[in-house]
Every structure is written in structure tokens, then in C-alpha cells.
Amino acid sequence: MAKSWKTLVNGLWNGNPTFRLLIGLCPVLAVTTRAVNGIGMGLATTFVIVCSSVLISLLRKVIPDKVRIPAYIIVIATFVTIVDLVMNAYLPDLHQVLGLFIPLIVVNCIVLGRAEAFASKNGVFASMLDGIGMGLGFTWALTVIGAIRELLGSGTVFGLKVVADGATTIGVMSLPPGAFITLGILMGIMNMISARQKKRAN
Amino acid sequence: MNLFLLFLSALLVNNFVLVRFLGTCPFMGVSKDVDSAFGMGVATTFVLVVSAAVTWLIEHFILGPLSIPFMQTTAFILVIAALVQLVEMFLHKTSPGLYKAMGIFLPLITTNCCILGLAIMSVQNAYNFIEAVVFGLGAGLGFTLALVLMAGIREELRFADIPEPMLGAPIAFICAGLLSLAFSGFAGLI
Numbered sequence: 001m002a003k004s005w006k007t008l009v010n011g012l013w014n015g016n017p018t019f020r021l022l023i024g025l026c027p028v029l030a031v032t033t034r035a036v037n038g039i040g041m042g043l044a045t046t047f048v049i050v051c052s053s054v055l056i057s058l059l060r061k062v063i064p065d066k067v068r069i070p071a072y073i074i075v076i077a078t079f080v081t082i083v084d085l086v087m088n089a090y091l092p093d094l095h096q097v098l099g100l101f102i103p104l105i106v107v108n109c110i111v112l113g114r115a116e117a118f119a120s121k122n123g124v125f126a127s128m129l130d131g132i133g134m135g136l137g138f139t140w141a142l143t144v145i146g147a148i149r150e151l152l153g154s155g156t157v158f159g160l161k162v163v164a165d166g167a168t169t170i171g172v173m174s175l176p177p178g179a180f181i182t183l184g185i186l187m188g189i190m191n192m193i194s195a196r197q198k199k200r201a202n
Numbered sequence: 203m204n205l206f207l208l209f210l211s212a213l214l215v216n217n218f219v220l221v222r223f224l225g226t227c228p229f230m231g232v233s234k235d236v237d238s239a240f241g242m243g244v245a246t247t248f249v250l251v252v253s254a255a256v257t258w259l260i261e262h263f264i265l266g267p268l269s270i271p272f273m274q275t276t277a278f279i280l281v282i283a284a285l286v287q288l289v290e291m292f293l294h295k296t297s298p299g300l301y302k303a304m305g306i307f308l309p310l311i312t313t314n315c316c317i318l319g320l321a322i323m324s325v326q327n328a329y330n331f332i333e334a335v336v337f338g339l340g341a342g343l344g345f346t347l348a349l350v351l352m353a354g355i356r357e358e359l360r361f362a363d364i365p366e367p368m369l370g371a372p373i374a375f376i377c378a379g380l381l382s383l384a385f386s387g388f389a390g391l392i
Contacts, residue, residue, distance in 0.1 A: 026225070081273075100319055104315045175386065191372065192367040
């Protein structure tokens with residue numbers, strides 16, 4: 001039980017794909033102009049990670065070692081196509097905003113990385129927990145970055161106005177440079193918190 | 203003239219890394235020194251041009267006539283993976299020198315999202331064959347430019363006095379932000 005819990009929470013902080021492992025950065029930077037986009041992209045990616053991890057874990061003894069990467073990519077691409085079509089049908093607005101980055105979940109290194117590093121070596125249940133943890137770790141990172149950029153860039157959070165009328169907003173935060181700068185500063189803060197935790201533990 | 207504008211827009215105005223955020227992982231991963239950044243850039247440009255041509259042919263001669271657009275993502279990523287493998291084998295046999303320079307970067311390119319992104323974008327924008335290839339070339343050179351510039355900055359950063367929590371990736375991201383800000387100055391170009 002303790003081990004399962006560890007697997008689940010690993011992706012949330014210590015092994016956070018965005019802030020710690022620095023993988024799958026393209027959607028992190030590209031879609032986080034608003035908090036809602038961050039949640040949408042995060043949950044879409046979580047679905048793909050969980051489903052493909054479970055399926056790959058089930059098939060891990062069937063897939064020959066030499067062709068495993070193409071096999072994984074096919075599995076992932078299938079789930080990405082499902083997400084793409086479902087979002088297009090039921091959430092057309094969000095689909096429009098995320099656009100190109102939905103099909104690009106296929107080449108998101110987190111998905112293939114978890115398939116290769118975890119699902120191909122572990123059981124179905126553990127792989128599912130790992131997928132959920134990683135996916136939610138990715139989702140919270142995207143949502144936080146999205147909320148910060150939305151607040152500074154247009155004065156709203158989740159579409160609700162939070163700054164007073166007439167207050168100046170920093171337009172550049174909604175533009176590409178803001179994405180890089182926000183991520184850089186957040187990573188610095190994460191490093192500071194971790195260093196402090198380590199010091200306290202000693 | 204249109205082709206030139208397309209090229210310039212892919213190279214500078216809508217730079218794939220700094221404005222469109224495609225290929226950010228190698229941009230952060232392989233920009234520690236100028237030589238490897240240049241190698242990665244050239245290898246990516248090469249694959250981008252070839253895959254732009256091949257995916258255009260796939261779209262117009264296989265997916266289009268069979269009307270199976272929903273297979274686009276799957277078909278493209280498979281073709282790209284196979285193509286990268288093929289290029290690697292071809293270079294290995296024909297020019298060991300070039301293979302040595304580009305070889306280690308090639309396997310990484312499959313999961314570089316600018317390759318698949320470019321293929322999907324040129325379908326969405328309904329480019330013809332020549333336009334797709336020029337778009338690929340511009341995007342590749344833009345990627346190389348961004349990577350080499352970033353590597354130059356990071357080589358200098360090594361000697362800078364940076365607060366401890368910001369060392370490494372965080373400060374690199376802030377520099378990338380400033381670089382991106384500089385690139386947004388190109389927006390008036392077209």
C-alpha cells in the first residue's frame with residue numbers, strides 16, 4: 001500500500017515531469033496563456049498517459065524488445081486520435097484553442113518516457129498509478145503557469161476578473177516570452193523550497 | 203516572392219522554437235555548447251525538409267484519396283520514425299564523417315515535436331509541394347538559429363554569478379524568454 005502511494009505521488013513533486021525532469025515542455029509553454037487551457041491540456045495528456053501505460057503494461061510480455069518503440073508509438077497515437085476526435089466533438093472551443101498541440105501529445109516525451117521507463121517493467125495497477133501521478137503532476141504545473149500568466153497578462157483567473165478596473169496588466173506575459181520567464185522563475189522557486197526542505201531534514 | 207515570405211516567416215517571425223514552442227525539449231537539452239547545438243540544428247533541418255516532402259506525398263496520395271484523415275497522426279508519426287531510422291542507416295553507410303557529426307542526434311529527432319508539428323501545419327495551411335519543402339527549410343534553419351544563439355548565451359552563463367536556486371535550467375529559461383522577446387521584434391517584418 002505504501003509503495004502504491006509512493007508511485008502515485010512521485011509525479012506530483014519529486015519526479016514532476018515539468019519542473020524536475022524538464023520533459024514535455026512544448027505544451028507547457030504553448031497553451032498556458034489561460035488556466036483553463038492548462039487544465040484541458042493536462043487532463044487530455046493524463047488520459048493518454050494512463051491509457052497507454054495500462055495497455056503497454058498489459059502487452060509488455062507480448063511486444064518483442066526490438067520493435068518496442070514503434071509499438072509504443074502506435075499505442076500512444078491511437079489514444080491521442082481518440083482524444084482529438086472526442087474533444088473536437090464535445091469541447092470544440094477548447095479543441096480550437098489547443099489546436100496543433102492535441103495531435104502533438106504523441107511526441108510528448110512524458111508519455112513515451114513513462115511507457116519506456118515504467119510501464120514496460122511494472123504491473124498494470126502500478127503503471128496506472130504512475131500514469132495518474134505523472135498526468136496530474138503535469139496538469140497542476142500547467143494550471144499554475146496558466147493561472148499566473150492569465151493573472152499578470154490579462155488580469156483574470158479562470159476567466160474571472162480579479163484586478164481592479166484600470167489596473168495595468170503586463171501584456172507580454174500572455175505572449176511567448178512570458179511563458180519562458182514564468183517557467184524559469186517557478187523552477188527557481190521550486191529549487192529554493194526543495195533546498196530548504198533538505199536543510200531542515202539534515 | 204511568396205515563397206521568400208513563407209521562408210522568412212518560418213525562419214524569424216514565427217520562429218518554431220521561440221514563438222511557436224515546437225522543439226523546446228532539444229532546445230533546452232542540447233544547447234549547452236555551440237558545436238553540438240549546430241550539429242543538432244543541421245540534423246533536424248535535414249530531417250524536417252525530407253519529412254515535409256514525404257508527409258506531403260503521404261497526405262495527397264494516400265490519406266486524401268482513401269479519405270482517412272483520422273489516421274493522419276498515426277500515419278505521420280510512423281513515417282517520421284521510419285524516415286529517421288532510414289536517414290541514420292543511409293548516413294552510416296555512405297558518409298561516416300557526416301554520420302559521426304549528426305549520428306547521435308538522429309534518434310532524438312523522432313520525438314522532436316517540430317517535425318510532426320510542421321507536417322500537420324502544412325496540411326492545415328494547404329501548402330503545395332514546393333511551399334511545404336520551403337516551409338520545412340525555413341523552420342529548420344530557424345530552429346538551428348535559435349539553438350546556436352541559446353548555446354552561445356549558455357556558454358557565457360557558466361561564468362556569470364547566478365543565485366543558487368536559479369542555476370542551470372531556471373536561468374536558461376529566463377534567457378530564452380529574453381531571446382523570444384527579441385525575436386518578437388521581427389513581427390513587423392512581414
